[in-house]
Amino acid sequence: MRWHILIGGAAIVFGTLTILSGGMVLWGPQAVREGAGDIVLPVLWFNAFSGPAYVAAGVGIVFRRAWAVTLSRVIATAIAIVLGVFVILILAGSAWEARTLVAMVVRLAFWIVAARIASLARNEIAG
Incomplete structure (x- = not known):
């Protein structure tokens, strides 16, 4: 199996869903924003963009x-930095949603794996 195709395709879908969901919370109906719960704006903006x-x-x-x-x-690296900022905000007492923390950890894990697979796939044709 060509793992780079699978992970690349997943990244495209993941990115598209990230744009849509972030955009809906930022610019969609008020009901969507309310349904998002305790959003942390820097994290939301980062994820959307x-x-x-x-x-x-x-x-x-x-x-x-x-x-x-x-x-x-x-x-x-950017996700790790934003996750660090998010944890600092949590520890400082900001309101937050557990699903945001889980989503950031999943994002970080995904992109660590994606970077490794991208590197291996690139080395297959370079070496």
């Missing part, structure tokens, strides 16, 4: 582009 990068990285991974490895690593 990282979606296009997810899609771009996914396309690059599918086509084994060298820049996709770098972009995947940058995405993982």
Whole structure:
């Protein structure tokens, strides 16, 4: 199986869903925002605007582009930083949702794996 195609396709879907869900909470009906619960705006903005990068990285991974490895690593690093900020806000007493914490951990794990698979796929054709 070509894991890079699977992970790249998943990144494209994940990015598209991230754009849609983040956009709905930011600019959609008030009921959607209320349904989101205790949002943490910096995390929400980051997630909404990282979606296009997810899609771009996914396309690059599918086509084994060298820049996709770098972009995947940058995405993982950015998520780790935002997750760190989120944890600091939690510890400082900000209102938050457990599902946001879980989603950020899942995002981080996904992009760590995606960066590794992108690197391996790129090395297959370079080596």
